Amino acid sequence: MTGTPTRTLLLWCPDWPVLAAEIVDGVPATGPVAVLHANRVVACSERARAEGVRRGLRKREAQGRCPQLTVVDHDPGRDARAFEPVVAAVEEVAAGVEVVRPGACALAARGPSRYLGGEEAAAERIIEHIAQTCAVESQVGIADGVFAAGLAARAGRVVPVGGTPGFLAGLPVEALGRPALADLLRRLGVRTLGDFAALPGGDVLARFGFDGALAHRLAAGRDHRPLAVRQPPADLAVTTDYDEPIDRVDAAAFAARTLAEQLHDRLAAHGLACTRLGIEAVTAHGQELHRVWRHDGLLTAAAIADRVRWQLDGWLSGSSGRSGARPARPTAGIIRLRLVPDGVLAQAGLQPGLWGERGEERERAHRALSRVQGILGPEAVVTAVLGGGRSPADQVRLVPWGDERLPARPGAPSEVGRSRDAGPTDRTGQPDRTGRSGGTGRSGGTGRSGGVVRSALPPWPGRLPPPAPAVVLPAPLAATVHDAVGEPVGVSARLLLTAAPARLVVGTAQPVEIVGWAGPWPVDERWWAPAEACRRARFQVCLADGTALLLAVESGQWLVEAIYD
Amino acid sequence: MAGRMVVGSAALAGLVRPASADPAGGHRMLPVAPELTGLLPNRGLRRGSTIAIATGQPRHSGGTSLVLALLAEASRAGSWCAVVGVPTFGAGAAAEAGIALDRLALVPQPGPDWPTVVAALIDGVDVVVAAVPAAVSASIANRLAARARQRGSVLVPYGRWDGADVTLQVVRGVWEGLGQGRGRLRRREVTVAARGRGAAARPKEIKVWLPGDGLTRVIPRSATVPAASVTGRSTAGRLRPVPAVPTPDAPPHHRPLTLVGPP
Numbered sequence: 001m002t003g004t005p006t007r008t009l010l011l012w013c014p015d016w017p018v019l020a021a022e023i024v025d026g027v028p029a030t031g032p033v034a035v036l037h038a039n040r041v042v043a044c045s046e047r048a049r050a051e052g053v054r055r056g057l058r059k060r061e062a063q064g065r066c067p068q069l070t071v072v073d074h075d076p077g078r079d080a081r082a083f084e085p086v087v088a089a090v091e092e093v094a095a096g097v098e099v100v101r102p103g104a105c106a107l108a109a110r111g112p113s114r115y116l117g118g119e120e121a122a123a124e125r126i127i128e129h130i131a132q133t134c135a136v137e138s139q140v141g142i143a144d145g146v147f148a149a150g151l152a153a154r155a156g157r158v159v160p161v162g163g164t165p166g167f168l169a170g171l172p173v174e175a176l177g178r179p180a181l182a183d184l185l186r187r188l189g190v191r192t193l194g195d196f197a198a199l200p201g202g203d204v205l206a207r208f209g210f211d212g213a214l215a216h217r218l219a220a221g222r223d224h225r226p227l228a229v230r231q232p233p234a235d236l237a238v239t240t241d242y243d244e245p246i247d248r249v250d251a252a253a254f255a256a257r258t259l260a261e262q263l264h265d266r267l268a269a270h271g272l273a274c275t276r277l278g279i280e281a282v283t284a285h286g287q288e289l290h291r292v293w294r295h296d297g298l299l300t301a302a303a304i305a306d307r308v309r310w311q312l313d314g315w316l317s318g319s320s321g322r323s324g325a326r327p328a329r330p331t332a333g334i335i336r337l338r339l340v341p342d343g344v345l346a347q348a349g350l351q352p353g354l355w356g357e358r359g360e361e362r363e364r365a366h367r368a369l370s371r372v373q374g375i376l377g378p379e380a381v382v383t384a385v386l387g388g389g390r391s392p393a394d395q396v397r398l399v400p401w402g403d404e405r406l407p408a409r410p411g412a413p414s415e416v417g418r419s420r421d422a423g424p425t426d427r428t429g430q431p432d433r434t435g436r437s438g439g440t441g442r443s444g445g446t447g448r449s450g451g452v453v454r455s456a457l458p459p460w461p462g463r464l465p466p467p468a469p470a471v472v473l474p475a476p477l478a479a480t481v482h483d484a485v486g487e488p489v490g491v492s493a494r495l496l497l498t499a500a501p502a503r504l505v506v507g508t509a510q511p512v513e514i515v516g517w518a519g520p521w522p523v524d525e526r527w528w529a530p531a532e533a534c535r536r537a538r539f540q541v542c543l544a545d546g547t548a549l550l551l552a553v554e555s556g557q558w559l560v561e562a563i564y565d
Numbered sequence: 566m567a568g569r570m571v572v573g574s575a576a577l578a579g580l581v582r583p584a585s586a587d588p589a590g591g592h593r594m595l596p597v598a599p600e601l602t603g604l605l606p607n608r609g610l611r612r613g614s615t616i617a618i619a620t621g622q623p624r625h626s627g628g629t630s631l632v633l634a635l636l637a638e639a640s641r642a643g644s645w646c647a648v649v650g651v652p653t654f655g656a657g658a659a660a661e662a663g664i665a666l667d668r669l670a671l672v673p674q675p676g677p678d679w680p681t682v683v684a685a686l687i688d689g690v691d692v693v694v695a696a697v698p699a700a701v702s703a704s705i706a707n708r709l710a711a712r713a714r715q716r717g718s719v720l721v722p723y724g725r726w727d728g729a730d731v732t733l734q735v736v737r738g739v740w741e742g743l744g745q746g747r748g749r750l751r752r753r754e755v756t757v758a759a760r761g762r763g764a765a766a767r768p769k770e771i772k773v774w775l776p777g778d779g780l781t782r783v784i785p786r787s788a789t790v791p792a793a794s795v796t797g798r799s800t801a802g803r804l805r806p807v808p809a810v811p812t813p814d815a816p817p818h819h820r821p822l823t824l825v826g827p828p
Contacts, residue, residue, distance in 0.1 A: 361691070365645040368689020369670050372682050382671050384656030396656040401670060467750065467776040468657030470629035500746065516743035540750050542743045547625045548750055562655065564740070564750055565629040 005223045007161070009109035009119070010149035011090060011126060013083075013138045016103025017043040020082035021072045032066050037074035079103065087230075089133040093126050096229040098146075104153070106146050106227055113142075119158050143167065145223025151175055165221040169194025176215050181208065193219040234270055237340040238263045245284045245333025249313050255337060256308035263339045264301035274299055274341035275404075279311050284332035289315055292342060294404045303402070306370060308339070310378050369401050378402075387411055388460045390523050391538075392472045392550070392562050395463075411458045462523045464538070469550055469562035476559035479506045479551065481514075491537045491553050495520050504543060504551075506560055516542035520553070540564075595639040595691060595719060600773045604757060605731060606764040610639060610692065613714040617722045617729035626738035627755045630658070630775040632694055632723060635733075637663040639692055639719075644668070647686045650675050650696035651723070661776065680705050687718045697724030731761035736770070752777050 013019060017035040021027045032048035034041045041062050044053045051066035063069050079102035087105055090097050094112040099105045112122040123140035130138050141152025143159040148168055152159050159167045168175075171193045173182045190196050196204075197220035205213040217223065240259055246252050267273055277299055281289045293307045315330055373381050382398040388411020389395040397408040481489045483499035490498045497520065503511040519539030526532045538561070539551040548564035594609040602608040610616065616635070620628050629651075636646050636659075645668050648654055652673040660666055670690065675682040679698055686693045687709065706726060713720040722729065736758050742751030755775040760768045 361643070361645060364689040365668075365670075366689075368686055369647075371685045371688075372672060375678055375681060375685065376672070376675065380672060380674065382673065383669060384654075384659070384666050384671060386656060386660055386666065392655060392657055398671065398673075405667060465749065466661050467752070468655060468661050470633060470655045470658040470776075471625065471653045472655045472657075473653055516740070516748075517746060518743055518748050519746075540743060542740050542750070545626075546738050546740070548740045548743070548753075563625050563653075564753075565625040565627065 005145035005148075005164070005221070006226060007109040007142070007144055008106050008146050008149040008227070009094075009112065009123065009126075009140060009142045010100070010104060010106045010146065010153045011086075011130070011138050011140050012104045012150065012153035013086065013136055015043050015045060016083065017074060017079055018045045018072075019136060020075075020079045020102070023082040024078045025072070027070055027072055031070060032068055033070045033072060034062050035072045035074050036062075042074050076102065086130060086134050086136055086138075089130050090126060092133075093129050094122075096227065098227045098229050100146065100150070104150065106149060107229075108227060109142050123158065144221060145218075146225065146227070147218045147223045148221055165194075165197070168219060168221050169197065173219075176219065178211070178215055181212060181215060197221075236263075236266055236270070236272070236274075236344065237338055238266060239336065239338040241336050242334065245335050246312075247316060247333035249316050252312035252316060252334070253305075253309045256312060257305045259337055259339055260304035260308055261301050263304060263341065264299075267341060267344070271346060272341075272344050273346075274344050276342035277304060277307060278340035278342050279308055280338040280340065281312070281315070281334045282336040282338075283330045284335050285330075287330050287332070289330065295402055303370075304339070306374070307378075308337075310373070314377070373401060388458055390460060390463050390525065391552075392464070392469050393474070396472070411460050462521070464521070464550070467564065469564045471563040471565040473560065473562060476552070476561050477506055479504060479558045479560050481505075481551070481558050482511070490556060491520050495522055495537060501539075501541065504541065504549075512547075513544040514541050515544050519551075593717070595644055596642050598634055598638045600771070601634060601757075603771055604733060604759040604769055606761065610635070610719045611730075612691075612717040612719060614730045615710045615713060615720045615722065615726070615728070617726040617732040618724075619726075619732055619734040620724060627735040627753065627757075627775055628723065629655070630662075630753075630755070631733060631735055631757060632721065633659050633662040633664060634773075634775055635721065636669075636692055636694065640664040640668060644691035645689070646670070646692045646694065647672065647690045648694045648696075649683055649686065650679065650698065651694070658776070680709065683709055683720075684712055687712050687716055687720060690718060692719045692721060694721040694723055697722050697726055701726075703727065729761065730763070731759055731765045734758050734760075738775075 015029070018027075018029050018033050021033065021035060022029040027033055029045050030047065031045065032051055032053070033045040034048050034053055035043045036059055039059050041053060041055055041057045041059075043055065044062075048062075048066055048069055051069075053062045053066050053069065057065075059071060063071070083099070083102040083105075087097055087099055090105060090107065094107050096111070097105050097107045109119060109122070112126070113119040116122040116125050119142050123142060127138055127140055130136055139153050139156045141149050141155065141157055141159070143149040143152040143157075144161070144164040148159065148164045151171060152167065157167075169192060173185045173190060173193060173196055175193060176182055185191075185196060190199070196216060199216065201213065201216060204216040208215070238259060240255070240262075242255065246255055276292055276294050278290065278292045283289070291311055293311075295303065299307075312334070316334075369381050379400050381401040383401060383405065385397045385399055385405045385407045386395055387397060387407025388409040394409070397406075399405055481501045482503045482505070483489050484502040485499075486503075487499065489501045492498070501514050501517050504514055505511045517539055520537035521539070522537045523535075525534045527535070534554070536552045536554045539553075540548065541551055542548045549560055550562040550564070552559045552561050593612045594607060595612065597605065597609050605611075605616070618628060618632055618635070632648075640646050641663050646664065647670040649672045651671070654671055654673070656666060659669065670686075672682055672686075679695070680701075683693060683695045693713070706722075706728065709720060710728065726732070734757070735755055737756040738753050739755075740750055740753045742748050752774045753776065754772055756770060756772050758768060758770045759765065
């Protein structure tokens with residue numbers, strides 16, 4: 001590439017990791033602070049530097065030089081988060097900002113300097129604006145190319161046009177930011193960037209490789225890389241104000257439809273689609289109601305309208321029938337509606353399935369299920385997602401139709417759906433006798449099936465092997481178990497039965513004879529959290545009428561958890 | 566020449582099928598698991614038909630497993646299914662039976678809108694399983710059956726239902742694998758009876774493993790019953806290759822589990 005490098009203005013905030021720690025975590029940067037990564041100092045505050053703390057020192061050495069040093073862990077995410085308002089503030093003054101790294105951002109100097117009347121004036125204006133809006137100290141350097149501008153910013157200089165090679169020539173080779181190369185150059189007798197730039201380019205490439213050749217170009221002030229300017233995110237939210245407060249459901253539905261179409265059109269104009277949707281409403285009395293809806297696919301205009309209508313319906317009618325989590329009915333009508341798309345991604349079009357999986361049948365089923373949701377409410381139509389867990393009820397999460405299908409706990413259930421396709425898997429295993437969660441015991445039953453690699457998912461030792469019960473009771477039924485002479489059967493702390501179970505009484509029903517039983521299979525879950533701890537022993541019993549049940553004993557109480565129907 | 570023609574047509578006879586039977590029937594038919602085909606008049610779930618599943622003679626003797634087995638093959642083939650009014654539905658068992666859970670919608674609490682919800686689902690879902698509430702009038706039942714016939718869905722009422730094309734009922738279920746203090750539930754031998762109208766008028770009865778262990782699914786009629794169900798010494802559960810009939814290690818007339826009627 002030929003031509004002169006872009007005239008670049010670089011804004012640099014000194015000791016940014018320290019400042020970020022102050023902004024995010026509230027560590028006062030005026031005191032001696034050092035940010036450490038892998039036991040080495042990455043950045044330190046002015047006070048700490050005055051005490052002799054330098055970059056690259058070990059923690060113990062730094063604390064030895066400055067005993068009252070506050071040590072903060074390095075967190076690149078925190079640095080980037082804290083820098084975001086600074087970039088936004090720069091964007092208020094000038095357009096086209098590239099974030100070089102957290103703590104430094106570059107922009108083309110030509111626009112702001114012409115608009116603000118000179119490069120020095122632009123630099124002063126930007127520094128002042130950032131100091132006022134973000135209360136952050138910064139320095140600005142202007143030179144040809146990002147590399148030279150970065151070095152100029154450390155000196156707080158404005159390098160005149162064409163003076164960049166001369167400015168760079170006086171700097172030491174360490175300024176390249178490549179310690180290994182700088183060390184080698186120094187031993188070869190090349191001490192400044194000017195010396196390095198004077199070497200023939202072909203020889204540098206042959207001796208130091210591509211990275212060396214790039215460093216050579218930078219040292220000579222030929223930094224041709226254009227700025228990778230970030231695009232400020234487009235404002236996609238749609239808002240409508242209503243002169244007449246909406247307090248009827250049909251009016252709300254009508255409003256929802258128009259707003260949904262607006263949002264969909266705006267997203268489509270940007271070639272985007274959203275997977276989550278935030279709906280905010282403000283009532284005449286100033287109440288604000290907000291809810292985020294998730295969706296497993298891309299939200300179409302009709303789907304957006306449905307969700308807005310359901311939510312407004314729920315609020316305005318106050319029908320907190322099935323889910324008690326709905327907010328109370330607002331005291332006044334809605335005067336402002338706002339739809340905020342979330343989880344926005346590029347709309348590349350949906351790929352239809354080859355064998356009709358996503359074809360007409362899916363559309364038909366979606367319409368029917370949405371209709372049922374319209375009749376009964378969005379939470380009345382659910383799909384089941386299998387996840388990890390030890391009891392049959394724990395493994396299943398019911399998600400409302402249309403939401404993302406995510407399990408409640410990670411972990412694949414035992415050979416689900418593959419029982420016929422899989423080869424000869426081991427099915428002889430008993431439930432793990434030591435089903436203590438958090439332990440490192442081998443997984444019982446299914447975990448030993450040879451050849452099945454399930455590394456990323458937790459194994460859930462102590463889970464019952466298949467077959468799974470076909471009837472899972474939402475709330476377990478209380479029961480009592482008696483032995484042959486009519487005494488209640490209990491389980492000791494050492495998992496010993498007081499007697500063999502012989503009769504089962506569920507609720508107030510007649511006693512039924514137990515003809516087969518197995519257990520106890522203990523499970524001790526979340527013993528580290530007393531509020532959620534659960535210690536049970538489980539049994540499978542077969543009754544004289546052919547019914548098979550899954551029983552559990554919890555603190556002396558027998559419960560019917562599930563029925564093998 | 567004539568001889569060659571005869572030979573040629575005889576060879577073709579095996580290849581040529583009646584033109585009307587397969588395309589129409591295959592299009593209007595949802596598949597079921599091969600062991601259940603004998604119970605249904607068209608060896609599958611005919612679209613538009615009503616196939617009722619009556620609750621078993623002792624309750625909880627396999628009705629839900631029969632529903633799952635009936636849906637499994639259709640769901641695996643890509644059909645959409647819905648289950649209305651079963652709050653105790655065991656999704657784990659459904660997945661083990663082979664039902665695709667992402668194409669299975671559950672409406673656990675339809676409430677008083679039961680007929681509306683079932684009718685709406687019949688419009689869009691291929692197989693609708695509906696637990697029948699206590700009071701469903703004959704006119705509502707007829708209307709739903711007619712709607713299913715018109716829309717080409719299969720209605721599977723679970724409970725008491727008059728006028729179904731076929732009614733399946735579990736008459737006996739015997740678990741095996743559980744002993745006195747040892748073993749675990751492995752599989753259940755279930756006797757399913759079918760009665761119905763028209764082509765299905767003749768009562769039929771078969772025995773299947775529900776849930777099975779994936780290896781032996783159908784129990785041939787001539788087979789003697791494996792009798793070790795409560796002794797925990799079942800050899801059947803450990804048979805690894807494909808033994809169609811587990812050899813009994815007890816006399817065939819010895820039936821250790823006797824039915825004692827509803828609890």
